[in-house]
Amino acid sequence: MAKDYSNYSYWLESCGDDLTPRPALDGSADVDIAILGAGFSGLWTAYYLLQRDPSLNVAIVEKEIAGFGASGRNGGWCSGGFPLSMGELERRYGAGAASQVQREMTATVDIVGQVAASEGIECDYEKGGSLRLARGRHQLGSIESAFRALQERGIAEGYELLDQAETQARVAVRGAIASLFNPNCATIHPGKLVRGLARAVERRGGRIYEQTAAAGFSTGKRPVLHTDAGDLRADVVVLCGEAYLSQLEQLSRQVLPIYSLIVLTEPLDDAQWEEIGWQGRECIGSSKYVVDYLSKTADGRILFGGRGAPYHYGSQIDDAFDRHEPTHEMLRQATLEWFKPVREDQFSHAWGGPLGVPRDWMPTMSYNRTTGIATARGYTGQGVAPSNLSGRVLADLITGTKSDLAWLPTVGHRSPDWEPEPFRYAGVRYVQQQYFKLDEQAEQTGVAPDGSSLAERMSRH
Numbered sequence: 214m215a216k217d218y219s220n221y222s223y224w225l226e227s228c229g230d231d232l233t234p235r236p237a238l239d240g241s242a243d244v245d246i247a248i249l250g251a252g253f254s255g256l257w258t259a260y261y262l263l264q265r266d267p268s269l270n271v272a273i274v275e276k277e278i279a280g281f282g283a284s285g286r287n288g289g290w291c292s293g294g295f296p297l298s299m300g301e302l303e304r305r306y307g308a309g310a311a312s313q314v315q316r317e318m319t320a321t322v323d324i325v326g327q328v329a330a331s332e333g334i335e336c337d338y339e340k341g342g343s344l345r346l347a348r349g350r351h352q353l354g355s356i357e358s359a360f361r362a363l364q365e366r367g368i369a370e371g372y373e374l375l376d377q378a379e380t381q382a383r384v385a386v387r388g389a390i391a392s393l394f395n396p397n398c399a400t401i402h403p404g405k406l407v408r409g410l411a412r413a414v415e416r417r418g419g420r421i422y423e424q425t426a427a428a429g430f431s432t433g434k435r436p437v438l439h440t441d442a443g444d445l446r447a448d449v450v451v452l453c454g455e456a457y458l459s460q461l462e463q464l465s466r467q468v469l470p471i472y473s474l475i476v477l478t479e480p481l482d483d484a485q486w487e488e489i490g491w492q493g494r495e496c497i498g499s500s501k502y503v504v505d506y507l508s509k510t511a512d513g514r515i516l517f518g519g520r521g522a523p524y525h526y527g528s529q530i531d532d533a534f535d536r537h538e539p540t541h542e543m544l545r546q547a548t549l550e551w552f553k554p555v556r557e558d559q560f561s562h563a564w565g566g567p568l569g570v571p572r573d574w575m576p577t578m579s580y581n582r583t584t585g586i587a588t589a590r591g592y593t594g595q596g597v598a599p600s601n602l603s604g605r606v607l608a609d610l611i612t613g614t615k616s617d618l619a620w621l622p623t624v625g626h627r628s629p630d631w632e633p634e635p636f637r638y639a640g641v642r643y644v645q646q647q648y649f650k651l652d653e654q655a656e657q658t659g660v661a662p663d664g665s666s667l668a669e670r671m672s673r674h
């Protein structure tokens with residue numbers, strides 16, 4: 214039976230397309246560029262390649278439909294944040310590289326909005342910034358020190374440390390005693406963006422073959438993307454499957470698929486919004502280890518996302534894992550706890566999907582001329598804006614366009630492999646369980662974890 218793709222997220226359901234798959238690849242072919250994956254990374258790469266050189270023959274193969282992966286299911290944060298903190302980037306790559314990442318990420322948030330506007334993609338883009346809440350004294354220190362670090366580096370422009378009254382005036386969240394406002398964040402309708410981007414790529418001459426699965430690739434002067442419908446021989450093969458790359462034998466330990474889950478309310482009524490506020494549509498999160506991320510949709514719903522769903526042995530990915538009732542219930546309860554006016558019967562959707570975590574939390578945006586392979590991957594759940602940067606980086610590298618982007622520390626990077634099983638399972642589940650304990654302990658004692666526990670050291674970023 215044909216899949217109903219609208220069931221995979223509210224974003225796909227409400228993107229305005231009927232989601233009928235495009236035709237699959239029907240045999241082997243020669244192209245200039247063969248791309249695996251029609252998510253943001255693959256589509257932005259195709260988009261910028263065709264912008265740099267409209268004569269290129271670009272083919273994307275997509276196992277399901279454009280936007281099927283994380284790009285069509287995420288929390289809607291188009292954020293200037295980066296998976297690695299500024300401090301960790303400085304420690305690993307130096308202050309110059311860290312500030313280049315910061316500059317490029319800040320610019321990228323605007324670039325996404327500008328391209329959407331110029332391509333006529335109505336994706337509810339609104340640059341309302343983000344608020345990192347301190348819900349309790351234990352979360353106060355981390356936002357204060359984050360603000361101090363920005364000030365010390367001279368990059369705090371537009372940021373604001375808000376006290377309890379100022380925070381509550383923006384959004385009435387129970388228990389919020391302060392917040393850090395970051396101006397470099399927009400909220401989007403990811404389904405509309407990813408599906409609109411696919412059409413923009415096609416308008417520029419790119420071809421997208423849906424329901425065509427790549428099984429592997431060969432390297433060389435003329436690399437090949439092997440698919441279930443034939444081989445695509447190309448000058449360059451670009452691998453953009455994020456979490457799903459773990460299912461290819463050749464990359465199975467490069468990214469770890471971790472499930473992030475979301476619940477969504479129906480549109481709240483005016484009286485409820487009157488009480489909650491949140492007029493600026495800021496993206497909202499706190500400093501929990503079991504990450505929480507919230508956004509307000511253009512049609513007045515609350516999206517509450519979080520990690521914490523268990524890792525599956527052997528990096529398995531399965532549609533059944535998109536729904537994990539204990540995690541979804543935890544997210545519903547959190548929504549009710551945070552927002553007093555929301556009622557229990559107001560939840561309309563619940564979904565989830567896998568995101569890709571590299572062993573060192575550092576994304577890769579790379580092209581190796583010798584192997585003919587380019588790749589963009591490893592965003593650890595923060596890939597909406599970075600995937601646009603990936604697209605520009607890969608387009609410059611592949612077309613040989615001279616640009617400062619070639620100096621980013623993501624270029625030429627390769628993360629260490631994850632441990633083989635059963636060590637991977639044991640380690641990841643240990644860290645996941647400790648995160649819950651660390652959050653619980655901090656809440657009970659009012660004291661933040663000090664970074665010295667094994668789990669924190671194992672996942673330092």
Ligand SMILES: Cc1cc2nc3c(=O)[nH]c(=O)nc-3n(C[C@H](O)[C@H](O)[C@H](O)COP(=O)(O)OP(=O)(O)OC[C@H]3O[C@@H](n4cnc5c(N)ncnc54)[C@H](O)[C@@H]3O)c2cc1C
Nearest residue numbers: 250252253254276282283284287288290427457595596597
């Ligand atoms: C629930 C959730 C919430 C998130 N929230 C946010 C957020 O708010 N902000 C943020 O910045 N990031 C968020 N992320 C992460 C972000 O969505 C991703 O980093 C980003 O979308 C990655 O884009 P991508 O194109 O690299 O990968 P994907 O969007 O996953 O695309 C990969 C594509 O490859 C296809 N594919 C897989 N295997 C094959 C194969 N063998 N052959 C052909 N095609 C294949 C898939 O079907 C998929 O369409 C979230 C992720 C999840 C899962």
